[in-house]
Amino acid sequence: MDDPSAFRRQVRMSSVQTAGLAKHEIEMALAYELEPVSGIPAAEAEVQYIVIADEDPSVCVYDVAVRRGGAGKVSTGKRTIKILSAVGVAILCAIIVDAAFTLRELSSLKKELVARRHLDEKVKSIVRAEKAARDEAQRIRISRKNAADAQEKAAKLRLAWHGILSQIASSCGGNAVVTEVSSKAPFSARMKATAVSPQAAADVMANLSAGANDKKWRVVPGSTVAGADDETAVFECEVAYD
Numbered sequence: 001m002d003d004p005s006a007f008r009r010q011v012r013m014s015s016v017q018t019a020g021l022a023k024h025e026i027e028m029a030l031a032y033e034l035e036p037v038s039g040i041p042a043a044e045a046e047v048q049y050i051v052i053a054d055e056d057p058s059v060c061v062y063d064v065a066v067r068r069g070g071a072g073k074v075s076t077g078k079r080t081i082k083i084l085s086a087v088g089v090a091i092l093c094a095i096i097v098d099a100a101f102t103l104r105e106l107s108s109l110k111k112e113l114v115a116r117r118h119l120d121e122k123v124k125s126i127v128r129a130e131k132a133a134r135d136e137a138q139r140i141r142i143s144r145k146n147a148a149d150a151q152e153k154a155a156k157l158r159l160a161w162h163g164i165l166s167q168i169a170s171s172c173g174g175n176a177v178v179t180e181v182s183s184k185a186p187f188s189a190r191m192k193a194t195a196v197s198p199q200a201a202a203d204v205m206a207n208l209s210a211g212a213n214d215k216k217w218r219v220v221p222g223s224t225v226a227g228a229d230d231e232t233a234v235f236e237c238e239v240a241y242d
Helices: 023-039 076-172 197-213
Strands: 005-016 045-052 061-070 176-182 189-194 217-226 231-240
Touching: 005 023, 005 176, 005 189, 023 045, 023 076, 023 231, 076 189, 076 197, 076 217, 076 231, 176 197, 176 231, 197 231
Parallel strands: none
Antiparallel strands: 005 061, 045 061, 176 189, 189 231, 217 231
């Protein structure tokens, strides 16, 4: 460290790279780090270093002094072993760093997968709730339509008898008198009337059929019998609501 001819430089290395290395292994790694700038082959270098404290715990800082050593005395086999050792150390450090990175990425992916599954369950729950709401809305719409149709039908049925009785009254006028109305089924009736003449009976039936058809009633003519004096006629018909 006191040799003024030695090449001096501070070197920063990752703590992961140097963790667990012996002193001579760190010296070899530093020799290879400085070889490009010092011009001293790592196999011929003599290295000494001092560790410098740094605020970043992930980094190791070294004050390094390197000088050329007895290169001629180092056998080729030993030089090769040193080179291979340094390469092996570098490869081991790379494997350690890659493994740490892979484990960190795997842990992150597992967390993301759990989060995605949770979100998928929420989405599925929302979709199920939306479908249930749509089905319920459709059921309510159908129920309301059926209720409205039933109310409309009930209103029509309430007015049905009023319509046909009004039509009978207007058709008879002063030409016929209803003498009997009977019913054996809902919204159907048999009517018997006496007209002032056979022609008047025919006219009443014609007017009743035309007017009842407009009110959704169907008229089925029955028998017509002339009176003994041929001045009156008794006729019958059936009316039914379609």
